[in-house]
Amino acid sequence: MGLDEVEWAVERHGRATRYRPEAELLPELLADFGDLRLLMSGRQSEPVRRRLAVAAARMSGLVALTLLKLGDERSRSWWRTGRAVAASAEDRATLSWMYAQEAYQLYYSGDLYGAVELALRAQHWADALPCVGPALAAPLEARAHALLHDADAATDALAGGRTALDRLPEAERTESAFGYSEAQFAFHSGNAWTHLGDTDRANEELTRALHLYPRSDHMDRALVHLDQAMCAAVSGDPASAADQALTTVVNLPEQHRTALIIYRARDVADKVPEARKTLEIKALREVLALPSG
Known part of the structure; x- marks a missing residue:
């Protein structure tokens, strides 16, 4: 498998997370990750090594995300692997994305303060870079604040999410684990308003989300x-x-x-x-x- 093929496979798997069953997708992710590790073990130029590292970090994130949805605690080690590889590549956008995705692990396990901390870290690593990490992290931060009954912080985080989504290049507003869309923002906003008890506003956003999401x-x-x-x-x-x-x-x-x-x-x-x-x-x-x- 060549470098271009590896990067194409990662993008393809990212899109597949939006419609394929997790138990069906996981074996393919693990098999491709094994091939990627083999490729990384050879001698590579620095630019190629960096691209492979970014691909490995993103693939690790996909494995972790899939395991999270399946309720498998092995996801935690895959988050660590992905963060370490993204850091070695010095890729701020990928590291921000990793922290944002890992924040969901803590959110769904009930560690709301931890979820807020990772969501903020995702936004910190992105800084002024227009990328998916902060667009994904800020609404998750809002949902955690809503469950913690901090309406002001939740509202501020939603505003941050709106800004981050508006700054995203059109190519990254896609139905993929590596993208963030208007449908997702409507869903996550509706979830936050639900937890804040504003059911009218929540239902408005949730109805909008269903209109925007593809049936797949x-x-x-x-x-x-x-x-x-x-x-x-x-x-x-x-x-x-x-x-x-x-x-x-x-x-x-x-x-x-x-x-x-x-x-x-x-x-x-x-x-x-x-x-x-x-x-x-x-x-x-x-x-x-x-x-x-």
């Missing part, structure tokens, strides 16, 4: 629907919340029902106080308790 993006569309269910729960309609969450999970192709999807659906059920549990909530919990398949 099964995971993010499902997450948007689950956020809409969460809005219903926050608004005091547990039956509608459970019904929408249940419909989302059942209608999602089985190969896309990852640990992340189940986690978010359970979060909807957990949002309803015990005294207001309904038959719909019980049905949702029963489905979520079933083994895969």
